[in-house]
Amino acid sequence: MSTLEAPSVAVREQSPVDGEPCALLKLGEVVLKGKNRELFEKRLADNVRAAVRPIAKVDVIRRHGVFIVRTKDAHVELVDRLVQRISDVMGIVWVHRAWRVGKDVESVERAALELMAGREGSFAVRSKRRDKRFPLTSTELDRQVGGRINDVYGNPVKLKNPDITVSIEIDRDEAFVFSGGVPGAGGLPVGMSGRGLVLMSGGIDSPVAAYRMMRRGLRVDYLHFSGMPFTGPESIYKAYALVRELDKYQGGSRLFVVPFGKAQQQIKSSGADRLAVIAQRRLMLRTGELLAHRMRGAALITGDALGQVSSQTLANITALDDAVEMPILRPLVGMDKTEIMDQARSIRTLSISELPDEDCCTMLAPRRAETRAKIDDLRQIEKRLDVNELAEQLVESIQEHRPVYGDS
Numbered sequence: 001m002s003t004l005e006a007p008s009v010a011v012r013e014q015s016p017v018d019g020e021p022c023a024l025l026k027l028g029e030v031v032l033k034g035k036n037r038e039l040f041e042k043r044l045a046d047n048v049r050a051a052v053r054p055i056a057k058v059d060v061i062r063r064h065g066v067f068i069v070r071t072k073d074a075h076v077e078l079v080d081r082l083v084q085r086i087s088d089v090m091g092i093v094w095v096h097r098a099w100r101v102g103k104d105v106e107s108v109e110r111a112a113l114e115l116m117a118g119r120e121g122s123f124a125v126r127s128k129r130r131d132k133r134f135p136l137t138s139t140e141l142d143r144q145v146g147g148r149i150n151d152v153y154g155n156p157v158k159l160k161n162p163d164i165t166v167s168i169e170i171d172r173d174e175a176f177v178f179s180g181g182v183p184g185a186g187g188l189p190v191g192m193s194g195r196g197l198v199l200m201s202g203g204i205d206s207p208v209a210a211y212r213m214m215r216r217g218l219r220v221d222y223l224h225f226s227g228m229p230f231t232g233p234e235s236i237y238k239a240y241a242l243v244r245e246l247d248k249y250q251g252g253s254r255l256f257v258v259p260f261g262k263a264q265q266q267i268k269s270s271g272a273d274r275l276a277v278i279a280q281r282r283l284m285l286r287t288g289e290l291l292a293h294r295m296r297g298a299a300l301i302t303g304d305a306l307g308q309v310s311s312q313t314l315a316n317i318t319a320l321d322d323a324v325e326m327p328i329l330r331p332l333v334g335m336d337k338t339e340i341m342d343q344a345r346s347i348r349t350l351s352i353s354e355l356p357d358e359d360c361c362t363m364l365a366p367r368r369a370e371t372r373a374k375i376d377d378l379r380q381i382e383k384r385l386d387v388n389e390l391a392e393q394l395v396e397s398i399q400e401h402r403p404v405y406g407d408s
């Protein structure tokens with residue numbers, strides 16, 4: 001939540017701020033240089049505009065290391081909604097609701113006073129000049145504005161660990177004054193690293209895997225295998241709800257659903273036995289690879305974590321990699337279950353993942369699953385099954401959904 005508080009009406013009447021509220025964004029990955037930086041900023045500006053489109057039409061103004069997001073008829077509540085929404089856009093480390101005011105000491109003071117109105121505790125003013133032609137140095141400006149706040153409200157100045165920090169940034173055409181802010185999602189703007197396909201089970205891990213790859217700039221689509229027609233549609237509802245929640249990080253998400261029950265039955269009757277689970281995962285990957293090619297995706301993403309369950313041993317992971325040529329990204333491979341659950345909680349997918357459903361995989365699970373799958377044995381089974389043909393058929397049976405964040 002924003003720590004910004006709306007200034008009290010009484011003070012606003014006494015000292016109207018001659019500026020407008022706007023959102024000030026601090027960009028991440030500042031080490032990026034040259035062409036990459038340009039790409040980063042262009043993509044990010046597009047992503048910000050798209051994310052807030054249901055709320056307001058905005059201008060995104062690019063300055064050195066920061067973005068300014070302005071909208072017509074801006075008011076504090078509207079900008080707070082923008083700030084909240086923008087905090088989910090990948091590539092931003094801080095989002096502030098700031099007063100955008102004239103580039104003179106008096107305007108800056110008025111905005112600072114408004115931000116401090118009715119607030120108790122010690123404070124410090126911290127100024128930064130992106131335009132060095134400003135007549136006061138940062139320290140002089142800190143002192144001047146701090147002195148004024150202290151005169152008017154009596155809050156004590158405390159430079160180390162103050163309760164409240166009032167930040168001032170002097171820019172090319174204007175000044176920004178703000179206090180507090182919302183941490184951004186960090187990472188790289190979605191779309192900067194290409195496109196991938198997430199194998200989305202409805203469990204806890206795959207949504208977290210999707211989040212982590214989006215955070216590294218990958219635009220993702222989702223592929224879910226349901227046990228239909230032998231199970232109910234519950235797992236599809238779950239996958240849908242998960243993708244809708246994750247859509248807040250990129251927008252325009254697609255969920256592809258494959259009715260997988262019959263294929264599973266075929267695997268079962270092929271005598272795969274202890275290898276059934278791995279054989280089925282290989283079939284999922286093959287189907288995923290075919291689909292990814294069609295949509296120009298360049299990677300598959302799964303929620304595998306080394307050793308988490310018996311199917312996720314190093315030998316089994318090797319057997320899975322063998323099924324496809326496309327790289328399989330496993331962003332959770334080195335994470336503990338508790339770490340994954342913490343992350344799932346913070347991205348709000350955990351409670352959805354924990355809803356009951358009939359996972360398609362349970363249908364196949366033999367009493368003892370193979371932990372050291374032999375690739376030759378798997379190839380034998382797949383030959384009997386004619387997996388390439390089977391994967392083609394599965395892709396043809398796909399249904400596409402478009403879960404949109406904020407829809408219910």
Ligand code: ATP
Nearest residue numbers: 199200201203204205206223224225302303304311
């Ligand atoms: P998750 O919590 O993501 O379900 P898990 O710990 O249950 O993971 P497995 O069931 O072995 O692990 O699945 C490992 C990975 O395989 C999943 O993270 C997911 O990427 C993929 N996967 C498993 N089942 C499905 C499915 N029904 N549809 C799509 N992908 C799946």
Ligand code: MG
Nearest residue numbers: 201203359361
């Ligand atoms: Mg699972």
